[in-house]
Amino acid sequence: MVKKAKTSPLRSWIEVPEGSDFPLYNIPFGVGRRPNGKVRCFTRIGNTAVDLYMLASLGLMDELGIPDLRVFKWASLNDFFANGRERVAAARERIINIFSENNPVLRTSHLDKTKVLLPADQVQMLMPIKVRDYTDFYSSKEHAEHVGAMFRDKSSPLQPNWLHLPVGYHGRTSSIVVSGTAIRRPKGQSSPSNAGKPVFGPSKALDFEAETAFITCSNTELGQPIEIGQADQHIIGMLIFNDLSARDIQQWEYVPLGPFQGKSFGSVISPWVVTMEALEPFRVAGPEQNPKPMPYLQTRKDRNFDICIEASIRTPEGSETLICKTNTRYLYWSIDQQLTHQTLNGCNIRVCDLYASGAISGPEPDSYGSMLELSWNGSNPIHLEDGTQRTFLNDHDTLIIRAFAEKQGMRIGFGESVTTVLPAL
Amino acid sequence: MVKKAKTSPLRSWIEVPEGSDFPLYNIPFGVGRRPNGKVRCFTRIGNTAVDLYMLASLGLMDELGIPDLRVFKWASLNDFFANGRERVAAARERIINIFSENNPVLRTSHLDKTKVLLPADQVQMLMPIKVRDYTDFYSSKEHAEHVGAMFRDKSSPLQPNWLHLPVGYHGRTSSIVVSGTAIRRPKGQSSPSNAGKPVFGPSKALDFEAETAFITCSNTELGQPIEIGQADQHIIGMLIFNDLSARDIQQWEYVPLGPFQGKSFGSVISPWVVTMEALEPFRVAGPEQNPKPMPYLQTRKDRNFDICIEASIRTPEGSETLICKTNTRYLYWSIDQQLTHQTLNGCNIRVCDLYASGAISGPEPDSYGSMLELSWNGSNPIHLEDGTQRTFLNDHDTLIIRAFAEKQGMRIGFGESVTTVLPAL
Numbered sequence: 001m002v003k004k005a006k007t008s009p010l011r012s013w014i015e016v017p018e019g020s021d022f023p024l025y026n027i028p029f030g031v032g033r034r035p036n037g038k039v040r041c042f043t044r045i046g047n048t049a050v051d052l053y054m055l056a057s058l059g060l061m062d063e064l065g066i067p068d069l070r071v072f073k074w075a076s077l078n079d080f081f082a083n084g085r086e087r088v089a090a091a092r093e094r095i096i097n098i099f100s101e102n103n104p105v106l107r108t109s110h111l112d113k114t115k116v117l118l119p120a121d122q123v124q125m126l127m128p129i130k131v132r133d134y135t136d137f138y139s140s141k142e143h144a145e146h147v148g149a150m151f152r153d154k155s156s157p158l159q160p161n162w163l164h165l166p167v168g169y170h171g172r173t174s175s176i177v178v179s180g181t182a183i184r185r186p187k188g189q190s191s192p193s194n195a196g197k198p199v200f201g202p203s204k205a206l207d208f209e210a211e212t213a214f215i216t217c218s219n220t221e222l223g224q225p226i227e228i229g230q231a232d233q234h235i236i237g238m239l240i241f242n243d244l245s246a247r248d249i250q251q252w253e254y255v256p257l258g259p260f261q262g263k264s265f266g267s268v269i270s271p272w273v274v275t276m277e278a279l280e281p282f283r284v285a286g287p288e289q290n291p292k293p294m295p296y297l298q299t300r301k302d303r304n305f306d307i308c309i310e311a312s313i314r315t316p317e318g319s320e321t322l323i324c325k326t327n328t329r330y331l332y333w334s335i336d337q338q339l340t341h342q343t344l345n346g347c348n349i350r351v352c353d354l355y356a357s358g359a360i361s362g363p364e365p366d367s368y369g370s371m372l373e374l375s376w377n378g379s380n381p382i383h384l385e386d387g388t389q390r391t392f393l394n395d396h397d398t399l400i401i402r403a404f405a406e407k408q409g410m411r412i413g414f415g416e417s418v419t420t421v422l423p424a425l
Numbered sequence: 426m427v428k429k430a431k432t433s434p435l436r437s438w439i440e441v442p443e444g445s446d447f448p449l450y451n452i453p454f455g456v457g458r459r460p461n462g463k464v465r466c467f468t469r470i471g472n473t474a475v476d477l478y479m480l481a482s483l484g485l486m487d488e489l490g491i492p493d494l495r496v497f498k499w500a501s502l503n504d505f506f507a508n509g510r511e512r513v514a515a516a517r518e519r520i521i522n523i524f525s526e527n528n529p530v531l532r533t534s535h536l537d538k539t540k541v542l543l544p545a546d547q548v549q550m551l552m553p554i555k556v557r558d559y560t561d562f563y564s565s566k567e568h569a570e571h572v573g574a575m576f577r578d579k580s581s582p583l584q585p586n587w588l589h590l591p592v593g594y595h596g597r598t599s600s601i602v603v604s605g606t607a608i609r610r611p612k613g614q615s616s617p618s619n620a621g622k623p624v625f626g627p628s629k630a631l632d633f634e635a636e637t638a639f640i641t642c643s644n645t646e647l648g649q650p651i652e653i654g655q656a657d658q659h660i661i662g663m664l665i666f667n668d669l670s671a672r673d674i675q676q677w678e679y680v681p682l683g684p685f686q687g688k689s690f691g692s693v694i695s696p697w698v699v700t701m702e703a704l705e706p707f708r709v710a711g712p713e714q715n716p717k718p719m720p721y722l723q724t725r726k727d728r729n730f731d732i733c734i735e736a737s738i739r740t741p742e743g744s745e746t747l748i749c750k751t752n753t754r755y756l757y758w759s760i761d762q763q764l765t766h767q768t769l770n771g772c773n774i775r776v777c778d779l780y781a782s783g784a785i786s787g788p789e790p791d792s793y794g795s796m797l798e799l800s801w802n803g804s805n806p807i808h809l810e811d812g813t814q815r816t817f818l819n820d821h822d823t824l825i826i827r828a829f830a831e832k833q834g835m836r837i838g839f840g841e842s843v844t845t846v847l848p849a850l
Contacts (some may be wrong), residue, residue, distance in 0.1 A: 008789045132597050138682060159680050164623050165614055169682040170595040170689070174558050174773045175647055184648035186770030189590055191704065197588050200719050222600055223609035223847070224689065249770065255584050257563060257594040258683020264595070265770040266647065294614065294625050345611030345674065345690040346850075422648070425771075 010100040013107045014117070016046035021404060021413020024099055027033045027092045028272035028414075029237070032123035038082035041072040041080060042123060042271065052095075054115045060098055060106065064090045075132045077273060080350045081217040081236050088217065125271035127150050127178045128217060128351040130265055134176060135342060136211075136243060136263070137168040139333035141287065142361035143183070146373045156272070159397050163291060166333035166341045168358075169242075171271040172264035178356070183244055183266035185395060185424040190248035202337055202424035203246035205378075206393040209359035210311045210369035210401050212328055212414075213241035214335045215273055217355040223346040228299050229338035234349060238279065238335075240270035240417040241356040247372055247392070267356075268419040270403070278412050282306045282405040283331050296340060307405045307414075309360060309369070314370050314398040319386040320346075323374060326360045326367040395423040431786040438532045439542070439675060441471035446829060446838020449524055453501050453839075454662070455685075457548035459572045466505060467548060468498040469697065475521075479540045485523055485531065489515045500790060501555045502698060506642040506661050507776045508512035513642065513661055514702050531604055535808040542825070550696035552603045553664070554640060554777040560767060561636075561668060561688070562593040566712065568788035571798045575703050576676075578717040588716060591758035591766045593783075596668075597689035601716035601779070604842045607667055609690035610849040615629040616672035626672035626729075627849035631818040634784035635736045635794035635826050637839075638666035638754055639760050640698055641778045656761035659774060663704065665695035665828050665842040666781040672797055672817070692781075693844040695828070703837050707731045707830040709754050721765060728759035732830045734785060734840075738795070739823040749801055751785045751792040822850040 006207070012024035022044045030050060032042045041052045051074035055061055065087045071079040081088060100104050106113060111207060123317025138144055141158075144167075148157025161167060177183075185206055189198040215235035220226060242265065286304040311324040333341075338355055359369035368374045371392050376383050379405055381389035392397060399421070403414040430528055437449035447453070447469045447521025448517055457474060459548060469532035478497035480486055486494055490512045496504040506513060523531050531538060550843075563569055564695045566583075569592075586592060602608075616623040636790045644652060667686065675687025711729040737751040784794040793799045796817050799807050806814040818824060824846070827840040 024532075055848055073653055104793065135685075160616070161623070161677055165678065167678065170685070170687055171509070172558055172772060173594050174775050174778070174807070175771075177647065181647075184771050187650070188587075191585070191600065196585075198586070198718075200720075200721070220496075222602065222606075223850070225612075225850075227628075246770070253588055253590065254681065256683070257592055258679075258681070260560075260593055260595065261766070261770045261772070264767075272817050290624075294623075295690070321693050322792040336495075341686070342689075345613050346600075346609050347597060347672070347685045347686070347689040350599050353599070425648070 003017065010102065011161040012043045012045055012099045013100055013101045014048050019411065020046050021411065022046055023411065024096055024418055025410060026274065026278050026412050027095050029080070030128045030272045031124060031126045034118065035122050035361045039075045039126065040296040041077060044120055045093055047120045049118045049120040051116050052083065057115070058111050061091065061094060064094060066091065075126065076127050078130050078352045081215070084214045085217050087234055087326055088275065092275055092277060105124045113359055125178060127294060128271055128273050131173040131176050131354045132176055132350040132352050134171045134173045134354045134356070136171045136356045136358060137166050137338050138358040139166050139331045139338060140358055140369065141332040142330060143369055143373065146361060146368065150269050150377050164294070166338045168338065168342070169258045173379050175264055176267045176269060177223045177394060178271050181268060182420045182422050183268070184422040186246050186249065186261065186263050186265040186425050188246060188249035189252055191252045198252055199405055202392055203249055204392070205247035206421060207245045207247050207371045208311060208399045209243040209245055210324055210326055211243050211357045211359060212238050212309070212403065213306060213354050213356040214238045215313055216349050217351055220343065220348045222348040225346060226343045228296060228336055228340040231339045232276070234339060235276055235335060237275040238271055240401050240414050242268040242417045242419065243270065243356060243359065243401065264377065268417045270415045270417045272415050274412060276415055279305050279405060282407060282412070286334055287330065289332065294400050296344060297337050299334060301337050302333055303336060304329045305405065306407070309403045311382060311402060312400045313390065314397040314400060315384060315386055315388065317386060319334065319384065321384040323382055324366065324369060326362045326369050328357065328360060330360060330362045393421050395421050397421050428718060433580060435527065437524045438526045439470045439473045439524055444836065445471050446473055446836065446840055448836065449521055450840065451699065451703050451837050453699045454505070454519050454811055455553045455690065455697045456501060456551045458551060459543065460547050464500045464551065468520055469545055470543045472741065474543045474545040476543065477539050477550065483536050483541070485696070487547050489503045491521060500551065503551050503555050507641070508695055509656055510562060510642050510661055513700065517700055517702060519780060536575045545810045550603060553696055553698050555831065556598040556601050556779045557775040557777050559596045559598045559781070560593045561778045561781045562591050562598045562758065562763050563592050564763060565783055565784040565785045565794065566757040567755060567788060568784045568794060568798065571786060575802050578661045581795055589719070593763065593767070594683045596647060600689055601692045601694060603696050604693055606693060607845045607847050609694065609847040611671050611674065611686065611690040612849050613671060613674035613686050614677055616677045621786050623677055627767035628674055629817070631795045631846060632672050633736060633818070633824045634668040634670055635734050635751055636666040636668050636782045636784060637663050637734070637747055637828065638779050638781040639663045641774050642776055644775050645768065645773045647773040649773070651765055651768040653721060655766040656764045659759045659764060660701055660760060662698040662700040664698055665826050665839050667693040667826050667842045667844065669693065669782060669825065670783065684807060693842045695840045695842045697840050699837060699839055704730050704830060707832060707837070710746065711759055712757055714757065717803060721769060724759060724761050727758055728761060729754045730830065732828055733790045734826060734828045738809060738815065739825060740809060740811055740813065741821040746809040748807055749791065749794060751794050753782065753785060755785060818846050821845050822846050
């Protein structure tokens with residue numbers, strides 16, 4: 001048996017199947033609907049969903065410094081996360097404690113467990129947060145180089161600013177949806193020649209981007225930047241982010257003000273917010289940064305996280321092909337650098353802002369985080385298990401992104417982001 | 426005396442000084458704090474603020490189809506506007522009726538008027554809405570041409586896409602503040618050569634942009650575009666929008682994903698939402714669109730509004746200079762075209778999204794809607810009344826934008842957007 005990590009948890013009295021994304025040590029937070037229609041905040045252990053409001057109603061979440069335990073009753077985690085990183089971490093510790101195998105408080109008590117614990121498949125997972133602002137960064141050097149080489153200049157694919165700051169843009173929040181939501185193929189303008197008269201129609205280049213995103217847990221004052229040493233304290237957790245992209249629409253519209261209709265038709269997140277506490281053991285060094293970042297962006301060496309990301313296409317007939325294996329460790333700009341740059345100009349943040357990484361690509365061809373790169377803009381089709389091939393997504397294709405961190409026998413999973421492409425109207 | 430417009434209102438029993446932005450016909454909506462600290466929704470007639478919750482408490486806002494009159498008690502207009510354009514219009518009509526000079530219902534009744542009516546200067550105006558998503562368009566052809574000529578190509582200043590679609594980008598909502606809020610000069614990266622090593626420091630090119638913005642009053646389904654003939658029904662009103670911009674930061678960062686830190690440090694709106702009903706008499710034809718827009722963007726001839734916009738700089742010593750007189754009639758892409766394009770790809774809208782026009786410039790040099798254009802990127806300084814000159818904003822300068830529509834003796838004013846520049850930290 002592999003040696004357990006220092007932070008390895010006790011075992012739970014709830015069964016956790018081998019390879020589960022949700023061991024006792026994870027304790028992610030989400031929002032779901034019970035079979036009776038009630039919407040509650042949940043965590044998950046193995047295949048069991050834990051209703052946090054019912055848990056709190058039994059008095060088991062008292063004395064955590066959370067003044068109003070009705071935060072677990074709302075249809076978003078916003079009010080819970082507004083308690084700040086320390087208190088949310090304390091809540092997670094308490095939950096780990098309650099469900100540890102040696103703790104009888106709930107396990108063997110007369111308290112009614114049936115209201116607290118449900119089979120996970122009986123809970124319909126909803127959007128975990130009400131997203132305030134959303135930024136999509138462009139923090140993978142490999143991804144930026146691939147896009148630059150395809151559309152700009154092979155010998156000098158990066159823009160002059162790219163190595164000096166985490167490039168990003170503000171995105172649309174209304175169309176961020178939870179895993180399981182189907183997305184309709186967008187219509188729009190595109191210009192095959194990119195300069196001539198545009199044409200109108202459904203996108204012919206519908207793509208995904210494999211990303212992670214982090215969520216904030218505080219409100220700051222306008223005019224007050226966050227120093228990089230403090231950035232961690234404002235970040236509560238992470239989830240999977242699929243930034244669906246219509247490349248033909250994007251290509252025609254994006255100069256000079258950036259992506260707009262090419263992105264805003266739908267982005268799909270995983271339902272569980274994995275806490276930074278759960279991810280802390282998976283810190284790793286990021287790629288060397290040369291030139292050295294400006295002082296405001298200089299951070300710890302282990303600024304990245306070792307989180308595997310896998311993207312698959314499932315065809316309507318049900319065959320599933322893994323098309324991409326990448327990792328957040330490849331990111332050039334880390335989440336603390338992203339958040340610090342976001343606030344450098346005094347821009348304030350709020351509880352439940354969402355900051356996505358941008359497509360994450362690694363050095364190997366099977367680690368490219370978009371079909372644009374995997375098929376090299378259509379020149380190198382992707383072969384699927386069922387014998388068909390793709391350059392971009394077909395109608396009725398399902399795109400699945402999974403993510404997990406694994407180390408010394410401990411697996412912290414994110415679950416998945418799943419979406420099916422509906423034909424254009 | 427000039428002939429009154431057909432829609433000219435009855436006179437009010439509340440005094441309306443000549444030239445007031447707020448005659449009885451206007452009835453804009455805002456949110457303010459009473460001297461006792463209570464936050465309420467208000468309208469304004471002349472120099473009198475009308476507490477809409479107190480008005481409703483007297484039973485005077487019943488039978489309007491607004492099921493919960495506590496919407497006037499909240500700290501934003503969102504729930505009121507969620508009742509939709511028709512009901513909000515009915516509320517405005519009711520208010521016009523209550524305050525018409527021949528209506529005794531409140532004027533001469535035993536009802537307590539002192540709780541309803543306050544001197545406007547005793548009410549601290551707050552953010553009128555909780556902004557959901559915010560898009561900044563780039564809909565003034567003159568502005569786009571000026572920027573293109575300065576930074577791109579004098580002979581061909583517009584990008585190939587510009588005449589085919591309303592270019593826009595998603596902006597930051599957290600830093601949108603109400604008139605009266607001071608904004609700190611942002612720090613950031615810039616590159617004088619635009620390709621070499623960047624430098625760090627306070628922006629040396631802090632600018633304003635004179636814009637209007639419209640606000641939505643409905644939630645649509647993801648995947649369902651809004652047809653242009655229906656766009657009006659989703660737009661409740663407009664306000665002044667000052668899109669502060671740090672040109673040096675923006676210039677370095679904006680390729681390829683658009684403006685980010687150059688914009689997100691602060692945008693300043695006027696506190697009153699002027700309804701589309703009040704603005705309807707000021708419809709005018711827009712500039713000819715050539716090439717003809719694609720069918721989804723084809724709209725009525727009188728797609729624009731005749732709204733004058735004036736921008737002034739007030740120096741710390743108190744002297745004020747009018748530096749720009751422009752008009753929304755110049756806009757190439759109209760608000761219905763903007764909203765339709767926003768949703769073309771299926772992007773959903775929500776109650777209290779905010780859509781800004783982009784800087785509005787006219788054909789004459791004194792109608793340019795930014796200092797970048799007024800000073801032609803610094804080459805042509807702006808002379809102020811006190812003998813000093815500006816190319817961009819100095820610390821402690823106050824930038825004031827006012828807007829009003831005027832016709833046949835009727836004036837519908839927006840009030841003002843005022844902000845003072847604080848020195849960088």
